[in-house]
Amino acid sequence: MEYQSQAVAKYYFTAAIGLFLGQILFGLIIGLQYVVGDFLFPEIPFNVARMVHTNLLIVWLLFGFMGAAYYLIPEEAERELFSPGLAILTFWVFLVAGALTILGYLLVPYSTLADLTMNELLPTMGREFLEQPTITKIGIVVVALAFLFNIGMTVLQGRKTVINLVLLIGLVGLAVFFLFSFYNPADLVQDKFWWWWTVHLWVEGVWELILGAILAYVLIKTTGVDREVIEKWLYIIIAMSLITGIIGTGHHYYWIGTPEYWQWWGSIFSAMEPIPFFMMTVFAFTMVNKRKREHPNKAAVLWALGTGVMAFLGAGVWGFLHTLAPVNYFTHGTQITAAHGHMAFYGAYAMVVLAIISYSMPIMRGRAANSNKAQVMEMWSFWLMTVSIVFITLFLTAAGILQTWLQRISDTPMTFMATQDQIAMFYWMREAAGVVFLIGLVIYIMSFFTGGDEESVV
Amino acid sequence: MDEMFTKSMARNIFYGGSLFFFLLFLALTFDTMGVVPTRDNHENLTPTVVAGKMLWEKNNCIGCHTLLGEGAYFAPELGNVYVRFGNSTEAIKGFIKSRPKDGIPGRRSMPQFNFTDEELEQIAQFLKYSSGINTAGWPPNKMG
Structure with a gap:
């Protein structure tokens, strides 16, 4: 580790992995509720457990993105973080606010939580993925501003690389588009239209910049390929992401009361959305093939390659599967959407966070790479989780x-x-694949506590 | 990549392309805002319906149901439930009111929300309003 302040990332990554485990446990609960309808009813009804499942996903990915930024930005900027103290403070604020929100979901009925947090003053709750109490949303904005200030100042006072710049643009975009979550018009069509400005422009827009920057960083570090080459790839990948993804928002505007021309705009542009993901796969494999060094951290390289492949399959192929308006007319709001959601989130965002964790955690713990034994365990967890998400996706499809x-x-x-009732068998098989995923995740966590003989490859 | 294709060209495509398509998106959004009032059934957006939407959100109905195809896939689509229930708000109210407190053994069941008569009317009116939105012919049939 070149700069001491990079170590704040350790807090963020540890929290991310803990919340990831929580997400998977609640995923298993709702998966079971699909086939055993009264499981935990009425104590933890499906809507509550699902909210915990999806909100934990969002929060752990945000922890992962912030940790990645705190780790890589000082190194790219060639200076210490502007304020490590602020980074630690915002970590605890975010973690406590997140934990209180999840406890709120679980301990009191949602409507009581809405009353307790005075939702009626500025009603933003009760919309998918944006269920957080308004006060939590304000907290997220405050944390995001402190975070952007911290990394922004670091970049401003240091070396400006393409990776830093792209990551910063992505993170600023993340904060800006989150502001639409505060806008909740009474008109349902308007409500839905603007809701996608947060949800779509996050995951099929600015988050792809964050993904690209983190992946590019891990590839520079593990392959030793020339920065110029990697940066050129990064620019062209994110260019394609936004060129296709912004108008691609239209694939959500087919059947919600918006004009029918969106069926054309949405179909044509979102049909091109797989292109940047395909380029990302080619990018990862080309860089690894052209590598100028053999990095001892094989697991990190595996995660980076896996991100390219799984993001393309999950976001690209499974997205394309139901994105054309004539197809979507029949598949809109079915398990096809759920199938796509699972593989896309895992392949693009979960995996890239796991890639940067895999690369940076050993370094923050004082070694270039983990022992062979620990890496083998980590690679087992890679295959168990990746293969199970493929099966979850196939069964849901x-x-x-x-x-x-x-x-x-x-x-x-x-x-x-x-x-x-007719399709229950597939839900059972999905649940079984989910159990394998959990086993993979447990092995992943265990790999952090596995020593071995060659522990200190410095 | 080819030497002819330089990093600064890639950078210009990124900034130029993103800006162009974002501006195009803004233009389409502007146009959409002009067209939406002809399709969104806002003339039936009464105070009762607005209160119903609040109630819908306050009880996280989207956590199980879809509404115009968006939401969770655990329970039926409700954008057209008014039509599916024979254009009857009374049927909707009756269904919500009759949910057993402790669920149904082995089956999925909607929680008992203990709504007042006024709240039942609000939620039913909200679902009736939703069914009046012009959704380009979706869903394919009344099953949702």
């Missing part, structure tokens, strides 16, 4: 195709609940 057919295409359409 099968469920979604059947659901679409039975409920929407067949001559004698079934009701929603009758259809759900």
Whole structure:
């Protein structure tokens, strides 16, 4: 580690992994509720457990992004972090606020939480993924501003690299588009339209800049390929992300009361959204093939390559599967969407955070790479989690195709609940794959506590 | 990549392309805001409906249901539930009111929210309003 202040990332990464475990446990709960409907009812109803599952995902990825920024920005800027103390303070504020919010979800009915946090003053709650009490949302903005100030000052006073710049643009975009979560018009069409300015422009917009910057950084460090080459790739990948992804927002505007021309704009541009993800795969493999050094951290290279492949499959291929308006007419709001969501989030965002954690954690713990034994465990966890997410996606896709057919295409359409009974077998198989995912995650966590003979490859 | 294609060209494509398509997106958004009032059923956005939307959000209904296809996929689509229930707000109210407090053994069940009669009317009116939005013919049938 070149700069002492990079070590603040350790807090963020540790919290990220802890919350990741929580996310998966709640995923298993809701997966089971799909087939054993009264499981934990009425104590933890499905909507509460799902909210915990999705909110923990968002929060742990944000911890991961912030940790990645705190780790790589000082090194890229060639100076210490502007204020390590502020980074630690915002860490605790964010963690406590996040924990209180999750406890609020679990301990009191959601409507009580809305009353307790005075939602009626500025109603922002009760919309998918943006369920946090308004006060938590304000807290997120404050933390984000302190964070952006801290890394912004570091970049401003240090060397400005393309990676730093792209990461900074992505993170500023993240903060700016989050502000739309405070806008909740009474008109349902308007509400839905602007809701996507946070949700879509995050995950299919500015987050891709963050993803690209982190991946580029890990590739520079592990392959030793010339910065000029990597930066050129980074620019062209993120250019394609935004060129396709911004108008690609239109694929959410087909059936929510917005004008029908969005069916054209959305279909054409989102059909091109796989391009940057495909380039990312080619990028990762080309850089590793052209490597000028053999980095001892094989696990980090595996995560980086995995990010390219799985982001392309999950975000690219599974997104394309149902993005064209004539297809989406039948698949909108079915398990197909759930299938895509699982592989895209894991492949693009979870994996890139795990890649930077894999690369940087050993260094922050005083070694270039973990022992061979620990790396083998980490690579086992890579394959267990990755293969199970592939199966979760395949089972949900099968469920979604059947659901679409039975409920929407067949001559004698079934009701929603009758259809759900017909596809229960796939939900059981998804749950089994989820258990394997949990095993993979437990092995992943265990790898941090595994020593070995060659522990200090410095 | 080719030597002919320089980093500064890649950078210009990024800044230029992103800016251009963001401006195009803003223009389309501006146009959309002009068209939405002809499709969004706002003439039926009464104070009761607005209160119903608040109630919908306050109880996190989207955590199980979809509304116009967006939300969770655990429980039925509700954008067209008014139509599916035979254009009857009474049927919607009756369903919500009759949910068993402790659920149904082995099955998914909607929680009992203990809504007052006024709240039941609000939520039912909100769902009736939602069914009046012009959704370009979605969903394919009344099953949602």
